[in-house]
Amino acid sequence: MLFINYNISIDENEIHEDFVRSSGPGGQNVNKVATAVQLRFNVTPSSSLPDDVKERLVKIAGKKITKDGELVIKAARFRTQEMNRKDALERLIDLIKRAIVVPRPRRKTKPTKASKERRMEMKHKRSEVKTMRRSTIKTEE
Numbered sequence: 001m002l003f004i005n006y007n008i009s010i011d012e013n014e015i016h017e018d019f020v021r022s023s024g025p026g027g028q029n030v031n032k033v034a035t036a037v038q039l040r041f042n043v044t045p046s047s048s049l050p051d052d053v054k055e056r057l058v059k060i061a062g063k064k065i066t067k068d069g070e071l072v073i074k075a076a077r078f079r080t081q082e083m084n085r086k087d088a089l090e091r092l093i094d095l096i097k098r099a100i101v102v103p104r105p106r107r108k109t110k111p112t113k114a115s116k117e118r119r120m121e122m123k124h125k126r127s128e129v130k131t132m133r134r135s136t137i138k139t140e141e
Contacts, residue, residue: 004093004096004097004100005097005100008048008049008050008053008096008100010041010046010048010049010096014041014042014046014048015039015040015041015089015092016039016040016041017037017038017039017040017085017088018037018038018040019034019035019036019037019038019081020034020036020037020038021034021035021036034081035076035078035079035080035081035084036074036075036076036084037074037075037076037081037084037085037087037088038072038073038074038088039072039073039074039075039085039088039089039092040070040071040072041070041071041073041092042068042069042070042071043057043058043061043065043069043070043071044068044069045069049096052102053096053099053100054099056098056099056100056103057071057095057096057099060095060098060099061095064095071092071095073088073091073092073095074088075087075088075091
């Protein structure tokens with residue numbers, strides 16, 4: 001079990017890990033050993049996450065989510081498979097923790113009278129600068 005918080009935990013069977021060759025550090029070892037980890041977690045059919053958390057997770061993950069609703073995290077920062085595996089799991093946990101937080105709704109506000117006046121004053125000053133740039137000499141024909 002992968003514990004996220006006191007009421008959400010993910011079964012290890014829902015997470016699939018593939019080990020692939022890394023393009024990162026490792027010298028000649030890079031061409032021989034599969035140290036990079038490709039972690040896959042299918043978000044949509046998962047029974048571990050509530051529906052609202054799933055929706056926010058899909059939004060937060062962005063391009064990491066496939067069309068089928070599968071979250072793919074590739075970790076190749078370290079030279080060892082175990083460190084990359086830990087890194088991928090930590091990133092998954094971090095994404096889910098961010099999805100758990102319910103965003104506060106935005107309250108619409110109107111600009112204050114002072115801010116409107118400041119805006120109009122800046123527009124007036126800018127207008128004066130532009131009028132000063134114009135050439136005032138006109139030749140009569």
